[in-house]
Amino acid sequence: xxxxxxxxxxxxxxxxxxxxxxxxxxxxxxxxxxxxxxxxxxxxxxxxxxxxxxxxxxxxxxxxxxxxxxxxxxxxxxxxxxxxxxxxxxxxxxxxxxxxxxxxxxxxxxxxxxxxxxxxxxxxxxxxxxxxxxxxxxxxxxxxxxxxxxxxxxxxxxxxxxxxxxxxxxxxxxxxxxxxxxxxxxxxxxxxxxxxxxxxxxxxxxxxxxxxxxxxxxxxxxxxxxxxxxxxxxxxxxxxxxxxxxxxxxxxxxxxxxxxxxxxxxxxxxxxxxxxxxxxxxxxxxxxxxxxxxxxxxxxxxxxxxxxxxxxxxxxxxxxxxxxxxxxxxxxxxxxxxxxxxxxxxxxxxxxxxxxxxxxxxxxxxxxxxxxxxxxxxxxxxxxxxxxxxxxxxxxxx
Amino acid sequence: xxxxxxxxxxxxxxxxxxxxxxxxxxxxxxxxxxxxxxxxxxxxxxxxxxxxxxxxxxxxxxxxxxxxxxxxxxxxxxxxxxxxxxxxxxxxxxxxxxxxxxxxxxxxxxxxxxxxxxxxxxxxxxxxxxxxxxxxxxxxxxxxxxxxxxxxxxxxxxxxxxxxxxxxxxxxxxxxxxxxxxxxxxxxxxxxxxxxxxxxxxxxxxxxxxxxxxxxxxxxxxxxxxxxxxxxxxxxxxxxxxxxxxxxxxxxxxxxxxxxxxxxxxxxxxxxxxxxxxxxxxxxxxxxxxxxxxxxxxxxxxxxxxxxxxxxxxxxxxxxxxxxxxxxxxxxxxxxxxxxxxxxxxxxxxxxxxxxxxxxxxxxxxxxxxxxxxxxxxxxxxxxxxxxxxxxxxxxxx
Numbered sequence: 001x002x003x004x005x006x007x008x009x010x011x012x013x014x015x016x017x018x019x020x021x022x023x024x025x026x027x028x029x030x031x032x033x034x035x036x037x038x039x040x041x042x043x044x045x046x047x048x049x050x051x052x053x054x055x056x057x058x059x060x061x062x063x064x065x066x067x068x069x070x071x072x073x074x075x076x077x078x079x080x081x082x083x084x085x086x087x088x089x090x091x092x093x094x095x096x097x098x099x100x101x102x103x104x105x106x107x108x109x110x111x112x113x114x115x116x117x118x119x120x121x122x123x124x125x126x127x128x129x130x131x132x133x134x135x136x137x138x139x140x141x142x143x144x145x146x147x148x149x150x151x152x153x154x155x156x157x158x159x160x161x162x163x164x165x166x167x168x169x170x171x172x173x174x175x176x177x178x179x180x181x182x183x184x185x186x187x188x189x190x191x192x193x194x195x196x197x198x199x200x201x202x203x204x205x206x207x208x209x210x211x212x213x214x215x216x217x218x219x220x221x222x223x224x225x226x227x228x229x230x231x232x233x234x235x236x237x238x239x240x241x242x243x244x245x246x247x248x249x250x251x252x253x254x255x256x257x258x259x260x261x262x263x264x265x266x267x268x269x270x271x272x273x274x275x276x277x278x279x280x281x282x283x284x285x286x287x288x289x290x291x292x293x294x295x296x297x298x299x300x301x302x303x304x305x306x307x308x309x310x311x312x313x314x315x316x317x318x319x320x321x322x323x324x325x326x327x328x329x330x331x332x333x334x335x336x337x338x339x340x341x342x343x344x345x346x347x348x349x350x351x352x353x354x355x356x357x358x359x360x361x362x363x364x365x366x367x368x369x370x371x372x373x374x375x376x377x378x379x380x381x382x383x384x385x386x387x388x389x390x391x392x393x394x395x396x397x398x
Numbered sequence: 399x400x401x402x403x404x405x406x407x408x409x410x411x412x413x414x415x416x417x418x419x420x421x422x423x424x425x426x427x428x429x430x431x432x433x434x435x436x437x438x439x440x441x442x443x444x445x446x447x448x449x450x451x452x453x454x455x456x457x458x459x460x461x462x463x464x465x466x467x468x469x470x471x472x473x474x475x476x477x478x479x480x481x482x483x484x485x486x487x488x489x490x491x492x493x494x495x496x497x498x499x500x501x502x503x504x505x506x507x508x509x510x511x512x513x514x515x516x517x518x519x520x521x522x523x524x525x526x527x528x529x530x531x532x533x534x535x536x537x538x539x540x541x542x543x544x545x546x547x548x549x550x551x552x553x554x555x556x557x558x559x560x561x562x563x564x565x566x567x568x569x570x571x572x573x574x575x576x577x578x579x580x581x582x583x584x585x586x587x588x589x590x591x592x593x594x595x596x597x598x599x600x601x602x603x604x605x606x607x608x609x610x611x612x613x614x615x616x617x618x619x620x621x622x623x624x625x626x627x628x629x630x631x632x633x634x635x636x637x638x639x640x641x642x643x644x645x646x647x648x649x650x651x652x653x654x655x656x657x658x659x660x661x662x663x664x665x666x667x668x669x670x671x672x673x674x675x676x677x678x679x680x681x682x683x684x685x686x687x688x689x690x691x692x693x694x695x696x697x698x699x700x701x702x703x704x705x706x707x708x709x710x711x712x713x714x715x716x717x718x719x720x721x722x723x724x725x726x727x728x729x730x731x732x733x734x735x736x737x738x739x740x741x742x743x744x745x746x747x748x749x750x751x752x753x754x755x756x757x758x759x760x761x762x763x764x765x766x767x768x769x770x771x772x773x774x775x776x777x778x779x780x781x782x783x784x785x786x787x788x789x790x791x792x793x794x795x796x
Contacts, residue, residue: 040748044755046763048736069723069748077726077744085740325467328475338446342483346475350438350467357442357755365444 003142003214003241005030005273011387015265015292018382021273023089023141024211025081026056030273030294031382033285033375034059034091035368036302039068040084043302044357044364047086052338053365054372057089057141059297062134063098066124067117071137079139091297092140093277094131094173094218097149097246108148110165128172132215136180140213144244145173147218152251159222162247166220167234174238177215214241216275222247223256225263232267242273245293249279258287265292282311282374286394289378290387301371305363308352311370315398317345319363324349337369401540401612401639403428403671409785413663413690416780419671421487421539422609423479424454428671428692429780431683431773432457432489433766434700437466438482441700442755442762445484450736451763452770455487455539457695460532461496464522465515469535477537489695490538491675492529492571492616495547495644506546508563526570530613534578538611542642543571545616550649557620560645564618565632572636575613612639614673620645621654623661630665640671643691647677656685663690680709680772684792687776688785699769703761706750709768713796715743717761722747735767 009018019030035042035050037058042050050058060080065071077083080090099106099115106115112127128146135143146169148162217235221227235243245264248257261276268274275295276288285296301311308320312332317324319331330340331348339348339362351359381390407416417428433440433448435456440448448456458478463469475481478488497504497513504513510525526544533541544567546560615633619625633641643662646655659674666672673693674686683694699709706718710730715722717729728738729746737746737760749757779788 039752039754040745041754041756044759046756046759047740064752068752069744073724073744073748076724077742082726083742083745083748085742085745326471326474342445344475344481344483346467346471347438347481347483350471350481354437354462354466356437356439357758358439358444360755361442361444361759 003273005242005271007271009383009385011290011382012385014290014387014391015262016289016378016382016387017292017294018379019273019294021057021089021294023057023214025087025089025141028056028089029379031285031289031375031378032057032295033371034295034297035371036061036297036299037084037086038299039064040074040080042364042368043306044361045368047084049365050086050368051088053368054376055088055368057091058086059091059093060084060138060140061098062092062095062131062138065092065138066095066134067119071134075137075139079137081139089142090138090140091142092135092138092144094144094146095126095134096131096146097277099126100149108165110168112146112169113148128169129176132173132176132180135213136177141211142242143177143213143215145170145215145217145240147220147246149220149247149250150222152222152247154222156224156227159220159224159227163220163227163231163234166218166231166246167238170217170235170240171238174215174217174240177212181212216240216242216244216273218244218246218277219264219268220247221260221264223252223260225260228260228264229267232264236267236269240272242275242295243268244275244277244295246277248276249284249298254284257284258291261288261293262291268292282371283394283397285371285374286378286391289382290391301367302364305367306360308359308363310363311367313397319345319349320352321349331363331366332370335366335370335373337366337373339363339366339369401671403640403669405669407781407783409688409780410783412688412785412789413660414687414776414780414785415690415692416777417671417692419455419487419692421455421612423485423487423539426454426487427777429683429687429773429776430455430693431769432693432695433769434459434695434697435482436697437462438472438478440762440766441704442759443766445482447763448484448766449486451766452774453486453766455489456484457489457491458482458536458538459496460490460493460529460536463490463536464493464532465517469532473535473537477535479537487540488536488538489540490533490536490542492542492544493524493532494529494544495675497524498547506563508566510544510567511546526567527574530571530574530578533611534575539609540640541575541611541613543568543613543615543638545618545644547618547645547648548620550620550645552620554622554625557618557622557625561618561625561629561632564616564629564644565636568615568633568638569636572613572615572638575610579610614638614640614642614671616642616644616675617662617666618645619658619662621650621658623658626658626662627665630662634665634667638670640673640693641666642673642675642693644675646674647682647696652682655682656689659686659691660689666690680769681792681795683769683772684776684789687780688789699765700762703765704758706757706761708761709765711795717743717747718750719747729761729764730768733764733768733771735764735771737761737764737767 004022021028131146217240324345327345402420419426529544615638722743725743
């Protein structure tokens with residue numbers, strides 16, 4: 001489909017791989033961390049700042065964009081890239097995770113999932129076909145299959161049922177995308193002129209069809225390695241552009257997250273990208289890259305920032321604490337981000353105490369820098385074949 | 399004191415003047431608009447963005463900084479420039495306006511004003527001497543005398559009393575600053591080594607004394623031209639580095655604001671800066687520069703932005719309105735700011751509807767650009783001696 005993945009280097013001592021993901025909106029260096037832009041914005045960051053930070057791909061949430069402004073509005077505005085003013089790669093989730101997190105508001109059937117909007121209680125139905133349709137309207141470069149994500153802990157029976165349903169839904173998603181592709185080809189052959197991209201807006205105009213996205217399947221199975229294998233095999237039989245690990249970082253012990261990541265990554269094709277959804281801390285990223293993961297997303301750097309929790313080379317720091325009131329050091333004296341070069345802990349603490357917007361802006365900027373810098377160090381360590389050295393350094397942190 | 403003001407050009411058809419204000423932290427081109435950084439931050443803007451926008455001087459509020467983080471904390475952190483990471487000029491108000499706006503929480507006496515904090519109800523006292531002391535701790539380039547600002551409409555008696563008290567307080571402020579200066583000179587002559595400014599932080603270190611600020615007196619008198627004259631004459635007798643017009647834009651008709659600005663400006667020295675406090679709309683700026691004003695501050699561009707009201711070359715626009723849901727034009731298609739070059743009305747409306755931080759950030763950025771661009775056009779029109787042409791264009795706006 002619309003995706004090419006190449007492996008550029010492998011670390012000799014671990015399963016870490018350095019790769020390049022070629023999408024319709026540019027190349028993404030992997031391993032990559034995708035900041036979360038829930039409603040089409042990474043909270044507190046301008047798109048220009050994200051570019052300055054070196055962000056190469058964003059994640060946006062289908063559920064939120066479906067409710068507001070509505071995927072049809074986004075489609076009419078030329079797709080999410082143009083709507084957001086972000087001419088770089090975007091991945092959208094299927095909406096399933098959010099829908100199923102709305103405790104008591106969702107009901108899963110074979111056909112799909114009924115849910116009520118958290119905004120106004122209105123009833124909606126999300127099927128695999130509908131999830132693809134909405135994501136196509138949004139126009140992301142990578143879209144996800146609808147999956148059933150169960151809570152932790154779950155019974156073997158519940159996990160097994162979710163794995164089976166996730167497999168059937170994955171097949172329906174692929175068929176729905178294939179259906180759209182054949183319609184797209186017919187439309188295209190009827191059109192006399194190809195769409196001409198504007199040099200200033202290298203994103204589709206409202207009238208031109210969006211390029212076909214890549215579709216990733218999602219492996220479920222909780223912490224049950226046999227079920228993970230079963231799920232992976234079903235998805236491999238269907239065939240996707242990439243494979244995600246869902247249902248992790250939902251409360252299980254960290255050692256199990258790592259074990260599932262490692263053993264599931266083992267089952268997936270060497271030449272395709274592997275995406276661990278919703279993970280995690282900077283340490284998790286380092287550990288899971290070592291186990292063969294290429295892509296991550298997590299709200300942690302952005303959400304924690306807004307709550308005044310910042311990541312530093314010496315551990316986390318709750319900047320609102322009174323001890324920082326007269327501390328004129330940078331958030332992280334070892335950090336080279338523009339926030340750490342300009343502002344003191346004292347100032348940023350003051351901003352949090354008085355509830356200023358700039359508090360969240362600066363903390364988010366710093367945390368994203370910290371995550372993206374961690375990924376740069378990860379990629380460099382793989383390139384030099386020195387991943388264990390990086391991992392030891394990170395493990396030795398306070 | 400610490401201020402030199404030079405007039406570079408005068409418009410032949412109006413009273414508009416082009417000038418340069420030389421402060422300890424750099425030169426400010428006048429006429430100038432000072433964005434308001436209430437608590438040591440222009441809400442939603444990083445200091446880097448303010449620099450990119452071409453902001454040359456900020457206003458900060460003594461009242462707010464006195465309460466949080468406290469002027470002693472700011473002093474210990476090396477003064478407001480260093481605390482905020484803003485190595486450019488800063489003006490602080492005296493705190494009087496905020497204190498007297500706290501309806502029912504303030505009580506004016508000959509000595510000063512008793513007030514209760516809007517945060518915790520704690521009692522505080524602000525005298526002219528205390529206002530200077532706090533502003534010296536903050537370390538701004540330009541500080542303001544404590545004045546009594548009365549509500550509109552006010553009786554002649556109340557206005558007269560405020561003018562007299564403002565005059566006496568102005569004298570006490572000047573004396574307090576003079577007292578500090580002689581102490582400062584003694585300290586300096588005792589010190590064996592002069593403070594060495596660091597090239598990276600051209601702001602005082604916590605241990606070095608801050609340069610003496612310029613002190614501006616504030617003319618009161620409401621819309622009574624005779625009282626304005628009386629107030630101006632009292633202040634001129636004391637002698638200040640610059641003169642402000644206070645107590646305007648508090649509810650009086652616009653024609654009276656302009657009349658008072660014009661006739662008061664007439665009374666003030668030609669070779670000193672004139673600052674119209676708390677004014678106003680872009681049209682007000684154009685009109686009042688024509689009447690001889692050099693400096694302005696107002697929360698309007700920033701506060702309106704956060705409420706979704708944006709200034710454009712075709713008038714104001716309430717971006718939250720449903721009519722913009724599918725409008726893919728820029729906020730102001732004629733504007734060249736980075737917001738208008740990148741984002742659509744549709745997107746920015748969406749951000750407001752879902753309550754995203756980026757909504758206020760983008761609208762504030764655009765509004766400040768609009769104000770600063772208006773000031774650039776004003777300065778250019780004076781330079782070219784074509785101020786009336788600019789004024790006609792602005793008056794012809796929808």
